Amino acid sequence: MFVDTHTHLTYPTLRDQLPDVIDRAKAAGVTRIINVATDLASSEIVIESVAKYDCVYAAVGIHPQDSANLPSDWPERLRELLSQPKVVAVGEIGLDYYRDFSPKETQIKIFREQIIIAKELGLPMILHDRQAHDDIKQILAEIGYYRGVLHCFSGNAAFAQEMTDLGFYISFTGNTTYGNKKTDLAVQAVSLDKLMLETDAPFLAPEGKRNETTEPANIPLIATKIAELKSLPFETVEAATTQNALTFFHLQ
Ligand SMILES: [Zn+2]
Numbered sequence: 001m002f003v004d005t006h007t008h009l010t011y012p013t014l015r016d017q018l019p020d021v022i023d024r025a026k027a028a029g030v031t032r033i034i035n036v037a038t039d040l041a042s043s044e045i046v047i048e049s050v051a052k053y054d055c056v057y058a059a060v061g062i063h064p065q066d067s068a069n070l071p072s073d074w075p076e077r078l079r080e081l082l083s084q085p086k087v088v089a090v091g092e093i094g095l096d097y098y099r100d101f102s103p104k105e106t107q108i109k110i111f112r113e114q115i116i117i118a119k120e121l122g123l124p125m126i127l128h129d130r131q132a133h134d135d136i137k138q139i140l141a142e143i144g145y146y147r148g149v150l151h152c153f154s155g156n157a158a159f160a161q162e163m164t165d166l167g168f169y170i171s172f173t174g175n176t177t178y179g180n181k182k183t184d185l186a187v188q189a190v191s192l193d194k195l196m197l198e199t200d201a202p203f204l205a206p207e208g209k210r211n212e213t214t215e216p217a218n219i220p221l222i223a224t225k226i227a228e229l230k231s232l233p234f235e236t237v238e239a240a241t242t243q244n245a246l247t248f249f250h251l252q
Contacts, residue, residue, distance in 0.1 A: 002223065002238060002244035003032045004090075004216040005171050006151050009049060009056070010035065010042045013202050013213045022053055025216035030222035031055055032251055033216050036092050036126060040061035040074065043081045044067065050086040058084070058252060059091035059126050067110040068102040075113060082121060088249040090118040091126025092151060095139075098130040112139055119145040124248055126151050127168075133159055149248065152200050156182050157189035164194040169248055171196040174206035174214055177225045187229045192240045196248065197222050 004025065008014070010168060014021050023132040031184045035050070037043040041074055043060035050058045060081040062070065071077070081087065093114045095107050102110075118125045125148035140146060149169040153160065160170055170190045176183055188194075197219050204220040205214035220238075227237040245251065 001242055002028075002030045002197060002219045003034070003242055003249075003251065004030050004199050004201070004219050005034050005196045005245050005249070006036055006173075007033055007216055008036060008038070008042075008203075009033070009201070010037070010045045011202045014215060015045075018049070018053075021215050021217075022055065025219075026055070028217040028220055030216045030219050031041040032057065032245070034059055034088065034126075037061060037094065038092060039066040040071075040077055040081070043078070047081065047084050047087065056086075057249065058087045059089040060087055061083075061090045061093045061114055061126070063092055064094050064096040064107040064109050064111060064128060065099060065101040067106045070110065075117065078114070079117065079121075082117070082123065088251065089126050090114055090122045092128045093118075093125060094128035094130075095132035095135055096128060096130040097132045097135075108135065108139065112143065115140065115143045117146055118147070119143060122147075124148060128152070138189040147218055149196060151198060152204070153183075153190075154188065160186045160189045161225075166189055168245060169194050169196055171198045171209065172222065172226065173198050173200045174204040174209075174218065174222055176222055176229070177207035181208075184229055187226055188213070192230070192232070192237070193244065195226070195237075195241055196245050197226070197241045224230065 035046040045060040
């Protein structure tokens with residue numbers, strides 16, 4: 001039994017065949033899926049999806065690259081979305097200095113406000129960090145809220161260690177199968193009680209399927225790779241990552 005802790009089932013490639021995607025996930029043992037929004041419009045869509053599918057849960061929030069040109073009442077609208085059934089996290093939120101669709105100052109302002117909302121509501125955060133490690137760490141420390149998962153982890157082993165010591169969780173995607181030494185060492189540095197699995201579907205298909213759209217059914221391939229990198233039995237990785245996800249997101 002697995003949890004795919006980060007997917008974007010709102011993308012047309014997945015959304016147009018969602019019943020099949022869910023069936024294939026279940027057949028692969030992936031019994032719970034978190035559908036993650038990136039703005040107010042996709043937040044509405046993920047909330048619709050959780051009503052239709054028992055196994056789907058929602059995270060709602062504003063992605064750093066969607067932080068520009070928000071309506072002035074976005075915080076109230078976000079709070080309303082967060083109060084809906086099966087909404088289990090604020091996400092995905094964070095900073096992305098790799099691309100510049102939204103100015104850095106805007107990203108920081110919107111990220112900060114969403115951490116404060118998550119803290120106030122006691123909700124976990126799904127964090128997006130692209131080339132922004134220092135600012136992410138500093139802003140979270142200023143607000144003093146550490147209930148988050150660094151999704152699609154892209155830092156090195158030392159940063160992984162530093163963040164898990166603070167209490168953060170780390171999740172890995174199909175990028176663990178690409179043979180990148182830095183990622184391999186980061187996987188090895190994260191203790192099993194802080195590790196979660198995600199496909200980030202439709203992105204980052206595992207090796208061997210890179211010309212396909214990835215989907216939750218591929219989670220066991222990521223678990224296999226992590227078990228190999230950590231020299232652990234597959235079942236140990238399966239049990240620990242599933243338990244971490246159930247606890248962290250308070251899933252039923
Ligand atoms: Zn994502």
